[in-house]
Amino acid sequence: MTADRPTITSRWSRLLAAIALVLLPAMLVAPPATASTDEPPCEPDDETACIAVLVLNADNDRISDVAITVAGAGFTTDLTTTADGPATVTAPEVGKYTVTIDPATLPGDQQLPEGAETELTVTAQTGGTARAAFRVGPGAEAPAAPSGGESSDGAPADAGTADDGEGVGAAPEGDASERDLTFAQVWQQIGSGLRFGLLLALASIGLNLVFGTTGLSNFAHGEQFALGAAVGYITINQMGMSIWLGGLLTLAVCAASGLAQDSAIWRPLRKRNVPVMQLMIVSIGLSITLQYVIQLMIGGGSERILSRNPQPLTIAGVTLSTASWLSMVVALVCVLGIAWFLTRTRIGRATRAVSDNSALASATGIDPDKIIRIVWIMATGFAALAGLMWGVSFGSFNWQLGVQLLLLMFAAVTLGGLGTALGAFVGSLLIGQVVELSNLFIPSDLRYASALVILILVLLFRPQGILGRRERIG
Amino acid sequence: MEEFLRILTQSMGELLAPTTAAYAMAAIGLNLHFGYTGLLNMGQAGFMLLGAYGFGITLTSGGSFWLALLVAIAAGVLFALILGMPTLQLRGDYLAIVTISAAEIVRWFGRSTLWQEWTGGASGLQGRYYKEPFQELSFLPDGRWALGPLEYINTGSDSWWTRIVAWGLVALVLLFVWLITRSPWGRVLKGIREDEDAVRALGKNVYSYKLQALVIGGAIGALGGVIFALPAAIVPDSMGRTMTFFVWTILLLGGAASVFGPVLGSMIFFAAYMFMRTGMRALAENTGVGDVITTTNVEQIGGMLVGVTLMLLVIFRPQGILGNKKELAFNVR
Numbered sequence: 162m163t164a165d166r167p168t169i170t171s172r173w174s175r176l177l178a179a180i181a182l183v184l185l186p187a188m189l190v191a192p193p194a195t196a197s198t199d200e201p202p203c204e205p206d207d208e209t210a211c212i213a214v215l216v217l218n219a220d221n222d223r224i225s226d227v228a229i230t231v232a233g234a235g236f237t238t239d240l241t242t243t244a245d246g247p248a249t250v251t252a253p254e255v256g257k258y259t260v261t262i263d264p265a266t267l268p269g270d271q272q273l274p275e276g277a278e279t280e281l282t283v284t285a286q287t288g289g290t291a292r293a294a295f296r297v298g299p300g301a302e303a304p305a306a307p308s309g310g311e312s313s314d315g316a317p318a319d320a321g322t323a324d325d326g327e328g329v330g331a332a333p334e335g336d337a338s339e340r341d342l343t344f345a346q347v348w349q350q351i352g353s354g355l356r357f358g359l360l361l362a363l364a365s366i367g368l369n370l371v372f373g374t375t376g377l378s379n380f381a382h383g384e385q386f387a388l389g390a391a392v393g394y395i396t397i398n399q400m401g402m403s404i405w406l407g408g409l410l411t412l413a414v415c416a417a418s419g420l421a422q423d424s425a426i427w428r429p430l431r432k433r434n435v436p437v438m439q440l441m442i443v444s445i446g447l448s449i450t451l452q453y454v455i456q457l458m459i460g461g462g463s464e465r466i467l468s469r470n471p472q473p474l475t476i477a478g479v480t481l482s483t484a485s486w487l488s489m490v491v492a493l494v495c496v497l498g499i500a501w502f503l504t505r506t507r508i509g510r511a512t513r514a515v516s517d518n519s520a521l522a523s524a525t526g527i528d529p530d531k532i533i534r535i536v537w538i539m540a541t542g543f544a545a546l547a548g549l550m551w552g553v554s555f556g557s558f559n560w561q562l563g564v565q566l567l568l569l570m571f572a573a574v575t576l577g578g579l580g581t582a583l584g585a586f587v588g589s590l591l592i593g594q595v596v597e598l599s600n601l602f603i604p605s606d607l608r609y610a611s612a613l614v615i616l617i618l619v620l621l622f623r624p625q626g627i628l629g630r631r632e633r634i635g
Numbered sequence: 636m637e638e639f640l641r642i643l644t645q646s647m648g649e650l651l652a653p654t655t656a657a658y659a660m661a662a663i664g665l666n667l668h669f670g671y672t673g674l675l676n677m678g679q680a681g682f683m684l685l686g687a688y689g690f691g692i693t694l695t696s697g698g699s700f701w702l703a704l705l706v707a708i709a710a711g712v713l714f715a716l717i718l719g720m721p722t723l724q725l726r727g728d729y730l731a732i733v734t735i736s737a738a739e740i741v742r743w744f745g746r747s748t749l750w751q752e753w754t755g756g757a758s759g760l761q762g763r764y765y766k767e768p769f770q771e772l773s774f775l776p777d778g779r780w781a782l783g784p785l786e787y788i789n790t791g792s793d794s795w796w797t798r799i800v801a802w803g804l805v806a807l808v809l810l811f812v813w814l815i816t817r818s819p820w821g822r823v824l825k826g827i828r829e830d831e832d833a834v835r836a837l838g839k840n841v842y843s844y845k846l847q848a849l850v851i852g853g854a855i856g857a858l859g860g861v862i863f864a865l866p867a868a869i870v871p872d873s874m875g876r877t878m879t880f881f882v883w884t885i886l887l888l889g890g891a892a893s894v895f896g897p898v899l900g901s902m903i904f905f906a907a908y909m910f911m912r913t914g915m916r917a918l919a920e921n922t923g924v925g926d927v928i929t930t931t932n933v934e935q936i937g938g939m940l941v942g943v944t945l946m947l948l949v950i951f952r953p954q955g956i957l958g959n960k961k962e963l964a965f966n967v968r
Contacts, residue, residue, distance in 0.1 A: 446944075
């Protein structure tokens with residue numbers, strides 16, 4: 162998204178850089194001492210991949226002033242090591258990089274051992290630092306031991322390899338549980354939580370609208386979300402469309418899938434008066450089908466919608482990619498738009514009437530079928546938009562994105578109140594905070610579990626949710 | 636022709652495979668939940684995974700086979716109590732959401748590094764750590780034995796001994812379920828499925844009966860997990876939502892609220908699934924179809940067809956093969 166709007170971005174970033182300078186003391190979390198290059202050291206986050214190079218002697222002391230070359234897809238940079246810390250560089254793209262050491266720059270008594278490679282290959286991944294370590298000097302073991310792809314903060318890199326199972330997910334995020342807790346970290350997590358919450362809200366409002374108007378807990382809604390990311394990947398990454406054109410096409414395709422679903426499956430079933438529970442299992446069947454359709458479309462691995470390295474942007478002390486900030490704005494605008502639509506427009510009011518009492522609504526001249534068709538189109542369209550923006554702002558996703566998020570959406574709407582549009586919004590924001598903040602205390606592979614624990618606790622103590630009405634639960 | 640015979644043999648092998656028995660067992664448990672009581676348990680894989688962990692962890696830490704079996708059942712019972720107590724008073728789809736979430740929580744904890752020394756993390760518990768006590772119980776002689784074209788070793792992972800124990804357990808549980816569902820207790824369950832309020836008016840504690848059904852069905856599901864673990868390893872990611880949905884498809888295919896439905900459903904499901912995948916793979920390898928459908932696509936198309944089957948079943952023949960349309964739990968509420 163960034164490259165399409167350079168002027169706005171740069172103006173904003175200058176302004177924000179000024180704000181960030183003011184807030185800088187709060188953000189400093191013991192930065193590692195910098196390399197001798199003028200650039201600041203690379204700090205990995207959700208969107209940034211770093212490569213760090215170390216040259217160590219047998220006593221694990223760093224050797225300074227060694228020339229290093231890092232080369233990857235169309236990218237080459239020279240580094241010089243220092244004694245203070247690893248020399249780091251920001252990788253422009255995730256992928257494999259070759260790190261080459263120049264033996265001539267090594268100190269005389271610290272030469273490379275016999276037979277040691279002068280080249281190491283590392284795999285840069287977002288949210289982590291790929292380390293390349295060279296062992297030099299007497300007593301160093303012959304093959305230098307690279308720990309390529311090691312995440313600097315212990316985050317499991319499961320997204321890249323989640324081919325086989327139902328892995329924890331789409332976003333390789335930093336696991337902060339092993340760091341010391343500072344205010345800046347909490348603040349950063351709150352910012353990430355807001356991003357999570359807003360995107361989740363945009364996705365789950367559709368789930369809640371469908372539930373409100375038809376009574377169906379749509380298990381295929383998560384796949385509609387993932388479909389947005391998958392179609393976006395195909396149009397933007399594979400077919401090379403611009404993000405706006407590809408995004409619009411994605412929305413059109415996904416909204417059309419909602420319309421097709423309603424007229425091919427849900428409306429005929431409504432006409433036959435099929436019980437809601439039966440519909441729910443039909444939606445599970447649809448969810449399985451769509452899951453494999455998505456897998457056919459994008460394959461079993463992790464994919465990225467934008468192949469560029471994202472530009473970080475700091476607002477009020479929270480650093481997220483520019484695409485993330487834009488996504489958050491779009492999500493907020495959409496949510497507000499939906500709220501306006503539901504409360505101020507004729508069709509929106511009719512939607513709420515059908516939601517309240519379908520029979521009564523049709524007695525007043527509202528055509529529930531028409532309303533429900535609109536609701537399906539809206540639900541699938543906004544889910545796709547959320548999925549697309551998710552894929553853009555969280556970096557990578559895989560075909561399991563849908564089911565992962567479905568349960569969080571259920572948690573959000575249950576927490577907020579099933580069947581209430583505002584409830585989905587409030588619930589989503591809370592779930593977003595829970596997921597991201599729990600990152601600070603528990604291993605990051607369990608952060609989604611925390612949201613589901615909340616879901617179960619809500620059902621224990623306040624089953625109607627924060628904003629729900631008692632009658633809905635009975 | 637030879638190729639076709641091979642595919643046919645492979646599909647026939649699925650009829651007796653331990654995995655088929657495991658899914659049949661899980662479906663029997665789910666049948667008690669959904670078919671007889673009308674509970675929407677979407678987390679049967681969670682019960683299975685807990686059962687498998689209970690079994691595997693007890694054996695790896697030195698317990699006997701029988702103790703491990705008891706621990707597995709206890710794990711299922713405990714899980715059912717934890718899930719059921721808060722949610723059984725709520726509407727059906729809440730139970731569905733809670734059970735699917737709880738099953739996911741179990742899987743996430745299983746694959747997390749938190750208890751890696753017990754669960755083996757994402758790569759799971761390897762079979763060699765827990766299989767020995769089970770295989771020592773075998774009274775079969777060494778060697779191999781063939782039943783028609785199906786030939787397996789007598790004792791080992793994919794063996795006759797595993798098959799005998801698996802299907803023996805299924806037969807026992809089937810007998811148990813047949814007995815309890817035709818008892819007065821079983822009639823109360825069916826009453827709850829048909830009309831909860833009517834049963835309540837008769838002075839029965841509906842909540843307690845539902846909880847009992849959830850516990851018994853969950854324990855049976857845990858046994859299914861044990862059978863699933865016997866020939867293989869305990870890998871959390873292979874026991875996730877997909878497993879639950881397969882169990883549902885099996886139950887609805889065979890016929891909910893019928894005694895033999897789950898077993899028949901499981902056999903047909905796996906034989907057809909295997910036939911379809913091996914058949915497509917053979918087509919892809921030997922004919923021009925291979926240009927369009929690659930071998931990886933076969934798995935995906937197979938999965939899609941399972942989803943479509945589930946949808947079509949629920950829409951057009953919700954009672955399945957053996958079920959009775961009048962006994963369908965869908966009509967509740």
